[in-house]
Amino acid sequence: MRFYIYAFLCCVWWDVTFGARRIKLGLGEPNSPETRNAQPVVDYWFQQKLDHFNPTDKRTWKQRYQINQDFYKSGGPVFLMIGGEGKMSSKWINSGAWIEYAEEFNALCFQLEHRFYGDSHPTEDASTANLVYLSSEQALADLAEFIVGMKAKYNIPPESKWIAFGGSYPGSLAAWLRMKYPHLVHAAVSSSGPLLAKIDFYEYYKVVEDALSTYKPACVTQIKLANQMLNAIIKSGKEIKYINKKFKLCDPLDRNNKKDVSNLFESLADNFAEIVQYNKDNRKSNMTDTNAIITLETLCDIMTNESIVSPLEKYAAVNDRMLSSNNLTCTDYVYEKEVNILKNVSWESSAASSRQWTYQTCTEFGFYQTSNQDEHVFGNKNPVNFFTDMCVDVYGEKFNTDLLAKGVDRTNWMYGELNIKETRVVYVHGSVDPWHALGITRTKTVNTAAIYIVGTAHCANMYPSATTDLPQLTKARIAIKAFLSDWLTISDDLDSTNQETVRFDSK
Structure with a gap:
């Protein structure tokens, strides 16, 4: 199975042979404007406490950060980009919509790498302890x-x-930072941030299905038929060699190994989920080679190609396209391999960040994208226990569903989930992004804004402006700047009484 991890905020998008691809969050690197002569980026290190909640623990460590002072003028604001579950990318300190806002408002800019990710290592290794x-x-x-x-x-x-900025998980952190430390943070821009922790995130694939169906309803029909055919072959035990060959499996499929079968179904579903979530998002990887760009339209055109008769053959053709685009020769799906890699506690492990992020899902968030209904488009092989079993298999027996349920409950009552109480936060979501199902798309509180952009994907508003941007995306960026301008004129102890819910579509 090809698992990818997407760094959640101002971080780089990376992939490894195995990882937490099933937890799809984050964004890629921005396309740096050619007209901007950015200064070389220097890494700085801040001495940080290991445990903020134990005053008797005096241990410290070094946390990586970067700074951009190009636009700062005395009296200007300070912008803070929050790092997520991946290595901090230097490209974000010089590029992105937040830098465009910094130039407008003469802001000093920092970005801070998240503990346990990238080069910010609080401990000697990533052991469970x-x-x-x-x-x-x-x-x-x-x-x-x-x-x-x-x-x-x-x-x-x-x-x-x-002003705090964040996208995906750091989008959540940006809102929570404003709520928990309002004396330190004046306002926040929370992009694509899931605020509701949830173990069974079944809504994820519903949004994926809707996005594919909006382009071509027949696409969804063909995907469903392909999964039914795949399930029938595996169930009967006949033509397993056909599956091995057609889907280029790295190891022969054992149909009696339920977790391997689930991993295979999840991997093939992710071919579509990955593209839908990041559809046309202007990542750097999508800006360098127009011939290599894969969109949901690309995959649906394959699934509705009448020259390929069998839906299963079409499904295999999509898998071929995704393997090729990621420079992979075979589909790695063996569950035990993944678990063994995730057990590697070394900072040098290729799956180091996925071990850390999987731990957070097992203790705080859940976010498991299930497909367990008999009539589900992507089949019924990925019930919630498939994901929660991995918590135990990787970290030990005590990381069971009871611990996870308590952790998710704690996250929701600690931060307020979708009833979070704060002011001066703008929540931004795209309709194509499945994560908007766990975020705020309508506001009910004073002096807080929600922007819902029809047709855009995960964190699309965070990338630099481009001539190819949808008109509604351009309008959304302008609206965000207007909110920032308004809030920067308000003192910390005053709030206006307005509340905003803004929907931008193509009309």
Whole structure:
């Protein structure tokens, strides 16, 4: 199975042979504007506490951050880009919509790498015992300590307003940071952030189905037929060699190994989910070679190609296209291989970040994208226990469904899920992005905004402006800038009484 991990915010998009591809979050690197002569990026290190909630623990570590002072003028705000579950990309310190806003508002810009990801290593390795210090709560405290530290180090005036930016998981962190530390953060832009922790995230594939159906209803019909045919072959035991060959499996399929079968179904479903979630999002990887761009239209055109008679043959053709685009020769799907790689505690492991992020899903969030109904488009081989079993298999017996349920409940009551109480946060979501199902797309609180962009995907508003942007995406970026302009004129102890829900579509 080909698992990919997508770094959640200002971080780089990466992939490994195995990883937590089933938890699809994050964004890619921005396409740097050719007209901007950015200064070389320097890494700096901030001494951070290991455990913010134990005053007797004096251990510290070095957290990586970067700074952009190109547009800063005295009296300007401070922008903070929050890192997510991947290595921090230097490209984001010089590019992206937030940098365009920084130029407009003369802002000083920082980006901070998330603990346990990239080069920010709080402990000697990523053992399960050490991962107890990995949580969203510790990450938020890191951000608070960082803000206080940067104010002192760079002599930032106390009246300067800090604005937090984040996309995907860091989009959630941006909103939570504003809620938990309002005296430090004046406002926040939360892009594609899931605020509702949920173990069984069955809505994910419903959004994927809707996006594919909107382009071509026949596409969904063919996908469903292909999965039914695949299931019938595996169930009967006949023509297994055909499946091995057609889907280029790295290892022969054992139809009696339920977890391998589930992994295979999940991998093939992810061929579509990956493309839908990031459809036409202007990532750097999608800007360099127009011939290599794969969209949901590309895959649906294959699935509705009448020159290929069998739906299963079409499904295999989509898999071929995805293998080729990722420079892979075969489909790796063996469950035990994945578990063994995720058990590697070394920082040098190719799946280091996926081990960390999987841990967070097993203890805080869930977010498992299930497909377990008999009539499900992508089959019924991925019930929630398929995902929760991996928590036990990777981290040990105590990481069971009971611990996860308590962790998810704690996340929701600690942050307020979709009833979060805060002000001066703009929530941005795209209709094609499945994660909007766990986010805020309508506001009910004073001085908070929700922007819903029809036709855009995950974190699309965060990338640099481009001539190819949909008109509604351009309007959304303008609206975000308008909210920032308004909020930057408001003092910390005052709030206006407006509330906004803005929907941008192609009309």
